[in-house]
Amino acid sequence: MKLLIVSFLLLILNILYSSYVKYEHYKQAKMIVKIKDLKAENLELEAYITNKINYYSVKDFAEGKNYQPVSWNDITFLNP
Amino acid sequence: MKAQSLTVKSEKKLKLVIFLIFLLYFLVLARAFYIQVIAGENYVKKVLADFPKGRIIKITSYRGSILDKNGQPLAISLPTISIYAFPKLIQNKQELADKLSKILGLPQFQILNTLNSKERFVWIARHVSQSDKGLVEQAILDTNNSKGVGVQSDFKRFYPDHNVASNLIGFVGWDGKGLDGMEYALNKYLGGKPIEVMTIFAPKEGKMVLKPLSIQDTGTQNDVYLTIDMGVQSIVEDIKNHIVKEFNPRRVAIVVEDVRNGNILGMATYPDFDPNDYYNYPQRDWRNSAVTDVFEPGSVMKPFFLGYAMAKGYIHRGETCNANGGRGDFYGHIVTDVEHNGILTMSQILIVSSNVCAMKVASHLTREDAENVVNLFHLVKPYNIIPGEQAGILPNFYYPINRMFATIGQGIAVNALNLANGYAALATDNLLKPHIIRKIVNPLGQVIYHEHVDVIHKDIYPQSTIDWLHYALEQVVEKGTGTAAKSNHFTIAGKTGTSQIFNFKTGHYSWRKVVAVFAGFFPVSNPRFSAVIVAYDPHPKNGALAWGGSVSAPYFKELVDRISFYYAIKPDKVGQSK
Numbered sequence: 001m002k003l004l005i006v007s008f009l010l011l012i013l014n015i016l017y018s019s020y021v022k023y024e025h026y027k028q029a030k031m032i033v034k035i036k037d038l039k040a041e042n043l044e045l046e047a048y049i050t051n052k053i054n055y056y057s058v059k060d061f062a063e064g065k066n067y068q069p070v071s072w073n074d075i076t077f078l079n080p
Numbered sequence: 081m082k083a084q085s086l087t088v089k090s091e092k093k094l095k096l097v098i099f100l101i102f103l104l105y106f107l108v109l110a111r112a113f114y115i116q117v118i119a120g121e122n123y124v125k126k127v128l129a130d131f132p133k134g135r136i137i138k139i140t141s142y143r144g145s146i147l148d149k150n151g152q153p154l155a156i157s158l159p160t161i162s163i164y165a166f167p168k169l170i171q172n173k174q175e176l177a178d179k180l181s182k183i184l185g186l187p188q189f190q191i192l193n194t195l196n197s198k199e200r201f202v203w204i205a206r207h208v209s210q211s212d213k214g215l216v217e218q219a220i221l222d223t224n225n226s227k228g229v230g231v232q233s234d235f236k237r238f239y240p241d242h243n244v245a246s247n248l249i250g251f252v253g254w255d256g257k258g259l260d261g262m263e264y265a266l267n268k269y270l271g272g273k274p275i276e277v278m279t280i281f282a283p284k285e286g287k288m289v290l291k292p293l294s295i296q297d298t299g300t301q302n303d304v305y306l307t308i309d310m311g312v313q314s315i316v317e318d319i320k321n322h323i324v325k326e327f328n329p330r331r332v333a334i335v336v337e338d339v340r341n342g343n344i345l346g347m348a349t350y351p352d353f354d355p356n357d358y359y360n361y362p363q364r365d366w367r368n369s370a371v372t373d374v375f376e377p378g379s380v381m382k383p384f385f386l387g388y389a390m391a392k393g394y395i396h397r398g399e400t401c402n403a404n405g406g407r408g409d410f411y412g413h414i415v416t417d418v419e420h421n422g423i424l425t426m427s428q429i430l431i432v433s434s435n436v437c438a439m440k441v442a443s444h445l446t447r448e449d450a451e452n453v454v455n456l457f458h459l460v461k462p463y464n465i466i467p468g469e470q471a472g473i474l475p476n477f478y479y480p481i482n483r484m485f486a487t488i489g490q491g492i493a494v495n496a497l498n499l500a501n502g503y504a505a506l507a508t509d510n511l512l513k514p515h516i517i518r519k520i521v522n523p524l525g526q527v528i529y530h531e532h533v534d535v536i537h538k539d540i541y542p543q544s545t546i547d548w549l550h551y552a553l554e555q556v557v558e559k560g561t562g563t564a565a566k567s568n569h570f571t572i573a574g575k576t577g578t579s580q581i582f583n584f585k586t587g588h589y590s591w592r593k594v595v596a597v598f599a600g601f602f603p604v605s606n607p608r609f610s611a612v613i614v615a616y617d618p619h620p621k622n623g624a625l626a627w628g629g630s631v632s633a634p635y636f637k638e639l640v641d642r643i644s645f646y647y648a649i650k651p652d653k654v655g656q657s658k
Contacts, residue, residue, distance in 0.1 A: 040159040044210065047158045050240030055314055072641040073568060077651050 124278060135201045135279050137164070140234045140256035143272025144301045146249060146263070148310045149343075149518050154249055155263065155355075157272070158238040160207040161231050163216055167197050169228030176229070179219035180204065183212050201279070204229070206254070207236035235272075237263075239355040245313050247368035248347045248466065248516075251355035260358075260366055262306065262516070265467045269520050271301035302528065305518040307343035312336055315642045316346040319613070319635050324350050327618035327631055333370040335500040336611045336643065339601060341533050342504070342512035344497075345609070345643075372468040374493035375614065378577030378628065379433045379561075380599045381489035383506060386429065386441055387549050388453045391541040394444035397548055400425055401437040408436035411481045415439055415488075418561075427552040431560035433576065435488045442487035443480065450477040450486060456540050457502040458511055459494050465516050470495055489579055500612040503599045506553075507573070507607035509546045511537040549573075554604045564633035565598060569651035570644050573607075574600020574636060576628035581617060592625070593617045598632035602640045605652040611639055 051057075115123060128136055139162075146155040163180070170176065173195045181188040184205050194202050208216075213231060220229045237252045250261015256272040258264040316334045323332050332350040337343065349369045353361035367373070389395045401424050406417030417434045429437040445453075454460055460472025473493035475482035486492040494502075497514065505511040513534035520529040541549070553573035556562045561576045577597035580589035596618050601610040613632040620626050644651070 040210070043157060043159055046153060046156060047238050047240065050153050050156070051238075055241045055244045055310075055317065070645075072645065075568075077569060 121276075128278060136276050137201065137232075137279060138255055138274040138276055139232060140207075140236070140254075141272055141275050142235050142301055143237065143252070143256055144270040144523075145303045146266070146270070147303060147305045148308045148313070149305060149345075150309065151305065152310045153240060154245065154306065154308070154310075155237060155239050157235040159210050160234055160236040161210055161213050161216070162206040162234050163204040163208065163229065163231055165195060165202050165204050165225075165229045167195055167199065167202055167228075170195055170225055171228070172223040172225070176219065176223040176225055179223065180216065183215045183219060184208055207234065237355075241310075242354045242356060243352045244310075244317050245308060245347065246352045246355050247349045247366065247370075248308070249355060250366075250467070251358040261368060261467060262304075263355075266304050266517075269300070269302045269304055273300075301523055303521045305521070307338075307345065307515050307518045307531065308347070309345045311646050312346035312643055313348065315639065315646065316348040318642075319639055320348040320350050322638075323613070323615055323618070323631070323635055327615060327620060327626065329615040329618040329631075331369045331373065331614075331616035333373070333496040333614045333616075334612070334639070335370050335496045336609055336639070337500050337504050337514060339504040339507045339512075339607050339610050341531070342501070342514045343518070343531070344514055344516050347497075368466065368468055369616075370496040370614075371462075371466050372470050372495070373616070374470050374472050374495045375595045375597075375616065376490055376492065376579040376582075377494050377499060377597055377599075378489040378579035378595065379435070379438075380499065380575045380577035380597050380628070381492065382430055382433070382438050382487060383549055383553060383575055384453050384457055384459070384502065385445065385450075385487040386426065386438065387506070387541050387545050388449060388456075389441050389444055390426070390548060391545045392449065395426055395441055397426055397544075401429060401434075401440055403434045403436045406434070406436060408439060410439055410443075410484055413481060413485075427548070427555060430552040430575065431555045433556075433561045438487050439484040442484040445483050445487075447477045447483070450483040454486075454492075456511065456537055457505050458536060459498050459502055460492075461498075462495075463497070463501075463514055465514060466497070469497070472498060489577055496612050496614050499597075499599055499614075500610050503574075503601050503612065504610035505537070505540060506546075506549055507601035507610055509538075509540055509543070510535055511540060550604055553600065557600070561627075561629045562598065562600075562633050562636075564629055565600070565636040565640070567602075567637050567640050567653070569653050570602050570640050570649070571604035571652050572600055572602045572636070572640055573604045574598055574602075574633075576633055578626070578628045594626050596626050596628045596631035598628050598636045600636060602644065603649065603652045608647075608649065609643060611636065611643075613639070 125136060143157045145153055147153055173192060177188050177191040177195060180191050186205060191204055194204050216231055220226055235256065239249065248261055250263040251259060252263050253259045255274040258267045258270065316336060320332050320334055323329065334348045335344065336346040338345055347370050351365040353365040358366065403417055403421035403424055405422065406420045408415050415435050417436055419432055421432055421434050424432065424434055424437050454474060460474055462469035462471050472495065475486060475491040477483050482491055501514050513536055515531040518531050519527050522528050550573050553575060554571055557565050557572045557574050562574050565572055565574055579595045580591065581593040581595060583590045596615045599612045601607045613636055615631045618626045618631045
């Protein structure tokens with residue numbers, strides 16, 4: 001009888017532990033999916049930003065605003 | 081006694097049989113392990129090749145980023161989707177093509193042609209923006225095609241700065257593997273190996289993916305930081321574009337290096353291409369001519385050889401040389417100067433770039449001396465840091481005339497990177513190995529590689545020779561052939577070089593086609609950068625002859641001013657007006 005009770009308790013414990021493991025696994029899988037999604041979102045945002053602000057777009061913007069680059073020939077530094 | 085011996089014999093036999101049975105089992109297990117684990121993929125592929133309903137598809141995976149030294153992205157992996165189909169299972173083809181055409185912006189007939197294909201499996205569109213995923217899935221559902229059409233997530237390589245440093249960075253192919261430039265060289269570190277997925281075509285259920293045959297190896301997807309500084313790169317790209325606009329040369333190569341550690345800060349070449357659409361450019365535009373193309377450097381070679389002659393005591397600072405009016409006969413070869421030069425000091429040989437006197441000095445050099453010069457400055461051997469590096473060409477130094485011509489940069493060919501690094505060595509008296517990779521960071525953020533100063537030759541020339549070279553090269557810019565490179569704010573040591581291009585059709589050097597070079601370092605008071613500008617076959621608009629001093633030198637000045645102010649270097653020519 002004692003053995004039966006111990007066996008039953010072990011079975012219950014096993015089921016509980018399995019459920020806990022399952023739950024943890026589910027949580028972890030959810031986290032991994034979330035991290036993957038966030039990483040993808042991050043990459044998309046990075047691409048979006050670099051596509052908006054890159055060598056050519058910045059140059060076009062500057063030229064569009066009539067920006068004149070500094071002509072260092074026109075500048076003279078004096079001794080302090 | 082006899083019976084005992086028989087029992088021992090039987091026991092031995094029994095043991096042998098047991099051993100053989102175990103060996104057999106072991107062999108069977110080993111074979112099973114080999115088939116299942118080691119060569120499993122290959123067996124599946126072999127089977128699928130003969131299996132009419134099977135198919136292996138390749139999906140591009142995430143690949144590490146290539147960044148500049150400050151972390152600005154130069155090449156990144158962008159999450160995308162690809163749309164595939166099993167043409168035999170598709171219904172309402174016209175309607176589906178119409179809907180997908182509107183979403184993807186592809187011609188309707190193109191999609192329809194793909195859907196009508198006789199192939200078992202087709203890609204309708206690859207590497208489409210993820211933002212279209214919902215609309216595509218809705219179109220598939222609306223047309224009742226969920227069994228025959230599907231969406232697969234994958235990655236696409238994206239180069240945000242398009243043509244900038246394109247020849248250096250290179251590109252990746254459809255399968256996500258680097259095919260050219262640093263993308264190719266860094267395959268091992270960036271990862272991005274395509275994932276192979278086995279699919280079985282099941283008419284009733286549509287597609288059935290059994291399992292990915294290969295998995296994404298997350299440990300190899302490192303981010304690589306190059307030594308390139310986008311600030312410097314933007315400047316050299318600007319300068320390259322100005323040279324192309326003004327002189328319409330066949331090729332341009334610009335290299336900027338930090339002389340303190342050998343880091344390559346900028347490398348721009350023309351022609352260039354957009355790695356996002358590399359397949360729309362001819363293959364010749366993919367070349368990184370700063371390393372793949374060697375050229376006869378002309379007079380920029382003089383400082384190396386004259387410095388060696390002085391270091392060895394063949395010539396002295398106070399010595400003079402008679403340029404004979406700028407004309408000399410060397411073993412039956414007539415050599416001329418641009419000017420009718422007379423008596424010149426050793427410094428003036430460099431300042432006015434006298435070929436006659438440089439060759440007279442070179443007459444002191446032995447074969448071993450000439451080879452030493454080339455080896456000390458690593459002028460012809462590739463560094464093997466950038467794909468496609470071309471080794472230079474050396475003449476046979478056994479003949480004195482070849483040593484003389486090499487001194488004025490003829491009969492010898494180098495690439496722009498080796499030349500820039502050679503001038504960096506003239507600046508610091510130490511030859512450092514150039515670097516293009518600054519650091520490699522693994523997905524956990526740990527630095528697994530960091531560049532370090534790698535000295536190849538230390539104290540190449542005595543300090544007195546280096547001081548003389550710095551003085552003479554500074555005077556080249558202040559009052560010699562390189563005055564167009566003279567800056568109002570920074571001291572520059574440099575040398576012009578103009579070499580005629582050999583015409584293989586006529587067998588002669590061309591007078592009109594030249595390579596115009598300017599190589600130097602700055603600021604002379606505390607050298608920080610070396611740079612080389614090479615314009616191959618430039619065409620001045622007024623029809624004048626092109627020279628290193630007229631084509632490359634003015635842009636070297638622009639390069640010096642812009643890079644120095646970008647790094648906030650204190651001007652060392654304060655108080656001098658224009």
